[in-house]
Amino acid sequence: MAWDFSTEPEFEEKLAWMRGFVREEIFPLETLDLTHEQFLKAIAPMQAEVRAQGLWAAHLPPELGGGGFGQVKLGLMHEILGQCSMAPVVFGNNAPDSGNAELLAVGMESSGRHDHREKFLQPLLDGKIRSAFSMTEPGAGADPTLLTTTALRDGDEWVINGHKWFTSNGSVADILLVMAVTNSDVHPYQGSSMIVVPADAPGVNIVRDIPTMEHPTEHFGRIGGHSEVIYTDVRVPYDNLIGLEGEGFVLAQKRLGPGRIHHCMRWLGQSKRAFDMLCERAVSRYTHGSVLAEKQTIQNWVADSMAEMSAARLMTLQAAWKMDQVGAPAARVEIAMIKYYGATVLYNVIDRAIQIHGSLGFSTDLPLEHMYRAARAARIYDGPDEVHKVTVARKTLKDYKPVEVPTEHVPTRREAAKRKFAEILDMTSE
Ligand SMILES: Cc1cc2nc3c(=O)[nH]c(=O)nc-3n(C[C@H](O)[C@H](O)[C@H](O)COP(=O)(O)OP(=O)(O)OC[C@H]3O[C@@H](n4cnc5c(N)ncnc54)[C@H](O)[C@@H]3O)c2cc1C
Numbered sequence: 001m002a003w004d005f006s007t008e009p010e011f012e013e014k015l016a017w018m019r020g021f022v023r024e025e026i027f028p029l030e031t032l033d034l035t036h037e038q039f040l041k042a043i044a045p046m047q048a049e050v051r052a053q054g055l056w057a058a059h060l061p062p063e064l065g066g067g068g069f070g071q072v073k074l075g076l077m078h079e080i081l082g083q084c085s086m087a088p089v090v091f092g093n094n095a096p097d098s099g100n101a102e103l104l105a106v107g108m109e110s111s112g113r114h115d116h117r118e119k120f121l122q123p124l125l126d127g128k129i130r131s132a133f134s135m136t137e138p139g140a141g142a143d144p145t146l147l148t149t150t151a152l153r154d155g156d157e158w159v160i161n162g163h164k165w166f167t168s169n170g171s172v173a174d175i176l177l178v179m180a181v182t183n184s185d186v187h188p189y190q191g192s193s194m195i196v197v198p199a200d201a202p203g204v205n206i207v208r209d210i211p212t213m214e215h216p217t218e219h220f221g222r223i224g225g226h227s228e229v230i231y232t233d234v235r236v237p238y239d240n241l242i243g244l245e246g247e248g249f250v251l252a253q254k255r256l257g258p259g260r261i262h263h264c265m266r267w268l269g270q271s272k273r274a275f276d277m278l279c280e281r282a283v284s285r286y287t288h289g290s291v292l293a294e295k296q297t298i299q300n301w302v303a304d305s306m307a308e309m310s311a312a313r314l315m316t317l318q319a320a321w322k323m324d325q326v327g328a329p330a331a332r333v334e335i336a337m338i339k340y341y342g343a344t345v346l347y348n349v350i351d352r353a354i355q356i357h358g359s360l361g362f363s364t365d366l367p368l369e370h371m372y373r374a375a376r377a378a379r380i381y382d383g384p385d386e387v388h389k390v391t392v393a394r395k396t397l398k399d400y401k402p403v404e405v406p407t408e409h410v411p412t413r414r415e416a417a418k419r420k421f422a423e424i425l426d427m428t429s430e
Pocket of ligand 1: 096132133134135136137138139140141142143165166167168169226377380381382383384385386387390
């Protein structure tokens with residue numbers, strides 16, 4: 001089957017517009033230390049322009065106000081948006097809102113509770129409210145079967161108790177999509193559910209935004225924070241259930257597939273930005289008798305980075321294409337591969353770009369040090385590298401059977417070949 005990542009000329013024009021818009025309008029915001037309110041004010045006219053271009057919330061199907069683009073086109077868009085962490089917000093497809101909107105849409109399909117559209121989905125799409133995805137707990141991350149947060153049914157309400165952390169955007173969210181155990185008598189894969197919890201519901205305590213390697217100083221209430229949240233006897237209507245009871249893991253998988261394609265394409269946008277800085281410095285900096293571009297180590301960095309970025313890009317587009325053709329479950333191995341491969345490429349390219357800039361690269365006079373700190377998390381969130389490698393290895397190894405003698409064992413093959421060609425061999429010995 002041929003792979004085809006091409007898009008029509010009209011879409012290429014949109015991509016060209018996006019490249020200019022992100023660079024000219026959004027990049028300058030990075031240099032300012034805006035409050036949440038100032039930031040929202042600054043991006044409002046930009047968001048209007050994005051809507052006018054028909055590019056707002058493009059990840060959703062047309063009936064929900066999106067572009068119905070499919071993963072290849074979305075991937076190409078995210079490659080441009082990924083250059084700047086603020087750009088996805090301007091385009092209405094920032095994580096976690098974009099994934100959460102998809103989750104609500106998929107949940108409505110299976111539950112038939114279409115009032116979720118008016119209550120949660122439409123305001124989220126219109127950018128009137130923000131959301132967060134509250135799954136990881138201090139004691140359960142890479143293995144979500146260990147989650148201990150519970151949601152018990154009491155009449156027509158859920159009563160939720162638990163302790164979450166790293167709920168991204170939790171402190172600016174209006175709604176929290178909480179993963180909880182709703183039936184402890186069955187395996188967590190069948191006994192976990194997702195429930196919409198308004199952030200102002202009694203019993204929801206957004207304790208703090210956890211200072212991280214990316215944002216070492218705590219700033220409570222800004223986009224991009226990662227919140228610790230305690231839920232104590234939080235009561236929400238039963239109908240806030242997303243999808244069906246016990247469908248939590250199925251829904252999480254549906255949400256994470258496209259999300260990982262978008263992550264990887266955004267990382268490629270970041271990698272390319274770091275790579276451009278690397279190359280610019282290579283041809284500009286003179287030391288030890290030549291410009292850096294003439295030193296073989298630097299040439300190796302340029303060549304390795306180009307090859308790694310090209311490989312990651314093709315792998316990601318192929319995963320996107322496969323998802324468009326046969327759906328996310330069939331593309332599981334491809335999606336897992338790009339998650340750890342793309343994260344490593346991002347990290348390597350930024351690291352080389354810092355190194356070539358020497359002390360300037362280490363300083364905050366360039367965006368590289370911040371990009372580097374943010375990139376480190378890519379190898380952890382959405383499942384750490386090791387877990388994705390387990391998926392790839394397990395699925396791959398399923399195609400192999402244990403043997404007593406290796407299939408390629410030459411003496412054994414020689415004996416078989418002798419028997420197969422006995423007639424010819426007999427003729428030659430005559
Ligand atoms: C920046 C950032 C944003 C995040 N945003 C969100 C969010 O919005 N919502 C949310 O719910 N969560 C979020 N998370 C949490 C994230 O999903 C978890 O950090 C991730 O799932 C790993 O869980 P953990 O941190 O508890 O690590 P652990 O589960 O403790 O794993 C620690 C390490 O153990 C190793 N390991 C684990 N399993 C295996 C295995 N099977 N084989 C080999 N090694 C293994 C890996 O090296 C792994 O890094 C975010 C995390 C970060 C860093």
